[in-house]
Amino acid sequence: MERFISCISVLGVLLAASFCQHAEAGKLRFSSDGQFKIVQVADMHYADGAHTKCLDVLPEEMATCSDLNTTAFQWRMIKQEHPDLVVFTGDNIFQRDSSNATASLIAAFAPVIEARIPWAAVLGNHDQEGHMTREEVMAFIVKMDYSMAQMNPNFLHGDRTTIDGYGNYIIEVEGPAGSMFENKSLLNLYMVDSGDYSFIPQVSYYDWIKSNQQVWLQQASAEIQVPQFPSALLNLRPRPELLDESMHLKAYRGVKPRPQTKAASALAFHHIPIPESFTTPNASNLGEKNEASGSPSLNSGFLTTLITMGDVQAAFTGHDHLNDYCGAADGPLFLCYSGGFGYHAYGKAGWPRRSRVITAYLNGNAASWDDVSHIQTYKRLDDDGFTKIDEQTLYTNYVLSPE
């Protein structure tokens, strides 16, 4: 509701229908053409804007290159792709080189906010390396305009009421306005904090997604996937026709659902890749593997959790700037890198910064939109031609004869 009011007050009578249609009361929904497009921005490493030099660009580019090139690339993606959501997968700022962390955060996310595009973020391992803690950085992100980020769920396990990390939350994308699914999620986005560094002295390098985060995610996913009958609602307006078909109901979450034969699709986003992201067979990969993975040296079982959940079609990470491939793991479930986006992040001179685009399409047509039919992805290179590469399908669920 806060976001809704903010949307009205900021835009007033000049209200941009395209955004507020998507974001009423903080909601996201598929557009009227049955599509939902996400742009992934990995590893901006934003610091002090014009004062922050680039890393690993060509010698002739160095003199004029700064964080502003990262800003320009974000604008370029927005104008070219018109995303419904931008997901920043961590290392959004490089706080070690930032003279003012909140200023860096404001500058880093300025384009999506100015463009009034809903956005979400998870933390990387560099976001907190300064005066602001991980909790403070995420609390700030949660409050920024058009941010869909949330801190953590109130999740009761044992005698604790929350889970590890900051910024573990779920974004639901509902059906197109006016459709039978306008109050039901058709695509769930699982945002997970993969931590920063190992806290165990004898285990080196990077952190991992903890068991308690995984239990929460499994339970949240299971809740989303099974039929739910809010009794108060049913009392107000009995819908016996839904009860009769309860065996076929999946992902019932709203007030005006139609029985579905499949649960909603889901995608996961986190910063540090899991070990299997790197060991995934190359044969099924589309993209490049140019560096050893910075995945944790321990396997905390997150792939097993994603597969067990059953609704996740792909997980998207950052962290390794020179890896940008998508490969199929067990499940089948795609594990995808995006490749580095930011100019103050390490990279490879002559190998353009890049961004991943992910689009989900619905079965059916304007008369009757149904569940997700397929999910596609490709990348854009920040080169002269704004080259589109590596288009591939991550999931198919075509219904040949929609009702």
Add this chain to the structure above:
Amino acid sequence: MERFISCISVLGVLLAASFCQHAEAGKLRFSSDGQFKIVQVADMHYADGAHTKCLDVLPEEMATCSDLNTTAFQWRMIKQEHPDLVVFTGDNIFQRDSSNATASLIAAFAPVIEARIPWAAVLGNHDQEGHMTREEVMAFIVKMDYSMAQMNPNFLHGDRTTIDGYGNYIIEVEGPAGSMFENKSLLNLYMVDSGDYSFIPQVSYYDWIKSNQQVWLQQASAEIQVPQFPSALLNLRPRPELLDESMHLKAYRGVKPRPQTKAASALAFHHIPIPESFTTPNASNLGEKNEASGSPSLNSGFLTTLITMGDVQAAFTGHDHLNDYCGAADGPLFLCYSGGFGYHAYGKAGWPRRSRVITAYLNGNAASWDDVSHIQTYKRLDDDGFTKIDEQTLYTNYVLSPE
């Protein structure tokens, strides 16, 4: 208390002091010489006793070999080793070949019960392959005489009140009677159900230890490791000298503790090995690796959990009858196989059935027992010489100048 009464009533005036000293009120404790010895029995595959033939023994042994050889081997281990506890690590019975599962269970555990030795068990993947479910098998085991097994903890997470599997429990081994630690655990045994078969169609083979079991175990371990001050107790009998030293208190759990500088040691037992059991470097192994591992095809993060817990020195599994090595994994933490014990289980003719012995020793002396100083292990082969092999140290924490 139930076990205490049972102990009295069964044994009456002939009460075997050696057992009831260890097991008063269902408690286990280090003996007066500061030692606690565990015999591990892996994969008995017990069925119908004399009517059940052996697998993979020498041709000349086949005619007279049956489940009774497994029984005889169990008696031989008891008489040779005088264990304080026998741990059965699953596939205790092979229910598929059993005409009466409860009879198989009674026969399988008969020696330890008759010898009045406390014992514990976890389930394997073959225990339930008949009329009795996993839950029923474990419920039966829990109620058997001298069994230390428990079903599951009441563990609240989300809106559920228990965890996956049957037979997830902790056995505490307290200090020697009359010592300062007679009411405090010095060695915790974590018993975990590793399930049976993958429940996900596209994931083949064996099951894995779930995230919710791991969250429970981490929390239980953390509770055991931090100081606890039962307020009711403190009100009855204030002990300000303990409060003053609270920064040094570890693993405070009883009514008469002494401040310790280290948490209790811990060992884990489960049936199906984790993937790292097999990928552990051979260089540090002592024992044989004669078959590919039947570990799950997915990694559910259990090693990460064990390492995170910080108190676990080794994990002991069965399942792969022809592997009997102990190898060091990250942590450092030893992952140990036992090798097959049962004659109706597959094996290798001429390669004797075997059993692992694990002994924990305390620092200090009879005047002042302290925490665990070291943990040793070796195996016994069921051959003519009852050969003892592969003795090795799994953990050292020697205090050179005990108080």
